[in-house]
Amino acid sequence: MDEYKGKSLSWRVTDGIVELRLDRAPANEIxxxxxxxxxxxxxxxxxxxxxASALILYSEQKAGxxxxxxxxxxxxxxQKMEATAAARGIxxxxxxxxxxxxxxxxxxxxxxxxxxxxxxxxGFELALVCDLIIADKMARxxxxxxxxxxxxGFGGIPRLKRDLGNAVIRDLLLTGRSIxxxxxxxxxLASQVAAEGxxxxxxxxxxxxxxxxxxxxxxxxxxxxxxxxxxxxxxxxELFCELFSRxxxxxxxxxxxxxxxxxPYLP
Amino acid sequence: xxxxxxxxxxxxxxxxxxxxxxxxxxxxxxxFYKKLGIDSLQALELLTRLENHFGVELPDYEVQGVxxxxxxxxxxxxxx
Numbered sequence: 001m002d003e004y005k006g007k008s009l010s011w012r013v014t015d016g017i018v019e020l021r022l023d024r025a026p027a028n029e030i031x032x033x034x035x036x037x038x039x040x041x042x043x044x045x046x047x048x049x050x051x052a053s054a055l056i057l058y059s060e061q062k063a064g065x066x067x068x069x070x071x072x073x074x075x076x077x078x079q080k081m082e083a084t085a086a087a088r089g090i091x092x093x094x095x096x097x098x099x100x101x102x103x104x105x106x107x108x109x110x111x112x113x114x115x116x117x118x119x120x121x122x123g124f125e126l127a128l129v130c131d132l133i134i135a136d137k138m139a140r141x142x143x144x145x146x147x148x149x150x151x152x153g154f155g156g157i158p159r160l161k162r163d164l165g166n167a168v169i170r171d172l173l174l175t176g177r178s179i180x181x182x183x184x185x186x187x188x189l190a191s192q193v194a195a196e197g198x199x200x201x202x203x204x205x206x207x208x209x210x211x212x213x214x215x216x217x218x219x220x221x222x223x224x225x226x227x228x229x230x231x232x233x234x235x236x237x238e239l240f241c242e243l244f245s246r247x248x249x250x251x252x253x254x255x256x257x258x259x260x261x262x263x264p265y266l267p
Numbered sequence: 268x269x270x271x272x273x274x275x276x277x278x279x280x281x282x283x284x285x286x287x288x289x290x291x292x293x294x295x296x297x298x299f300y301k302k303l304g305i306d307s308l309q310a311l312e313l314l315t316r317l318e319n320h321f322g323v324e325l326p327d328y329e330v331q332g333v334x335x336x337x338x339x340x341x342x343x344x345x346x347x
Contacts, residue, residue, distance in 0.1 A: 027308070063308055064308075067308075117308075117312075118308060118311065137315075137319065138312060138315050138316075139315075140311055140314075140315060142327075175326065175328065176328070177326040177327050177328055178311065178327050179324070180315050180318050180319070180324070181315075182318070182319070183324060
């Protein structure tokens with residue numbers, strides 16, 4: 001399927017470049033709808049990989065790349081279930097999203113995330129599976145999970161460990177603060193910073209560059225330099241599931257969901 | 268080095284420009300959420316613009332509980 005338009009995303013292939021557009025209002029929250037659409041994309045990926053060299057992920061939503069997991073959906077669903085069922089549901093969701101992200105991570109295509117606005121939590125983890133992050137000057141990156149008594153659960157920690165120094169990871173995780181594009185570039189998280197509104201254009205220019213190289217050679221090089229941290233990814237799932245069972249988490253989710261103030265995204 | 272008054276004025280001017288409100292209508296003691304009509308995502312946008320403008324990093328926990336321009340200016344001033 002060279003083109004597809006779903007409820008929360010769409011994709012197309014043009015000139016050897018796959019473009020995956022995230023488009024779920026208000027901020028591409030990753031819940032069941034997005035997961036199902038991403039799974040559809042993964043199913044189509046082998047065919048797309050046979051006719052492309054690069055994949056660009058970007059967002060059509062003004063708020064940003066993605067604000068992360070759909071916490072409202074998570075809270076609402078968890079509230080309806082007794083604890084054991086909720087725990088099982090969380091684990092199943094994590095296994096599914098990990099399967100999607102791992103497949104994207106190991107795609108032979110050179111993957112580029114064009115990030116603007118908020119790139120938080122699960123959204124940050126989606127960007128991290130990409131080979132390159134091109135950050136709009138107004139992008140912000142954040143792992144706010146500690147505010148909810150959790151850790152990132154979509155593979156963020158193992159991927160950060162693969163890409164960045166431990167001190168930067170500790171700063172992001174333990175303070176829960178967001179960093180801007182300038183900082184992201186300085187620490188090696190972003191490979192380029194774009195003027196406001198220009199990240200997608202730069203991503204397309206980068207992708208066009210990538211298409212000049214032999215696809216099989218690029219795929220072999222990527223496999224060599226970008227191992228999938230399989231063991232750590234599994235450990236992260238286990239730790240997340242253990243933390244999720246604590247009462248503080250539901251209380252944190254409740255506060256976020258019921259926050260009527262202007263400030264839910266601030267620490 | 269900028270004085271706190273200069274920093275405050277630059278914040279007010281930047282906020283007025285980017286959120287399209289009259290500069291004359293903004294005072295240092297104003298609640299920027301209410302005056303600019305913004306939510307927390309837009310507050311992060313303001314934070315980013317201020318960081319870029321002043322060339323500083325301002326961790327968002329530093330603006331926890333901050334809602335007026337003057338206090339925001341003191342947080343930025345502390346990093347100049």
